[in-house]
Amino acid sequence: AQTVTQSQPEMSVQEAETVTLSCTYDTSESDYYLFWYKQPPSRQMILVIRQEAYKQQNATENRFSVNFQKAAKSFSLKISDSQLGDAAMYFCAYRSAVTQGGSEKLVFGKGTKLTVNP
């Protein structure tokens, strides 16, 4: 069974600085997708960024980028120029590539609470 581990329960960063959130996962599959979701105090889950395992290039979305290391099964999220609105819980998630016989199961880590200090 696939598992996702986020080893940092809490992180803090100064406004305008850069922070990196860690995520590792365990799988025997070769094709899959990885996601970072943000959950602000409103508790609405919002997709931050996604990565296809077959793509070597790291995904980027404005101030958000990932460092995807397939061999190490690592998928970290870097937030640049941190803003007060970035304060939230961040969840890493894994899903199999269904087209290769995987299931629809979407598995999440336990989350990292990010605090942004003014």
Add this chain to the structure above:
Amino acid sequence: DGGITQSPKYLFRKEGQNVTLSCEQNLNHDAMYWYRQDPGQGLRLIYYSQIVNDFQKGDIAEGYSVSREKKESFPLTVTSAQKNPTAFYLCASRLRGGEATEAFFGQGTRLTVV
């Protein structure tokens, strides 16, 4: 507007009672999910469904039941067999067939046993 609607937002249950949480989506998504969120535990998968009339157990299915009679609806019943049902419940849906299609989430239901 398209989206996922969970109701009610807050729900109180007496011990020994079954309760049903509603999840409706008008996004024409095939896959739907139910998660339970507790402090420090992240999102734990209860049940998921890939198509109508089919669903699979997740990691913590004991004490819960679901049905998927319609594409747009995936209700979750918390039975009296669930020993610690007080939690925040999230429903999600996703369009199948694509690649890294994201899951869209509802606003959640906070269930409290009184």
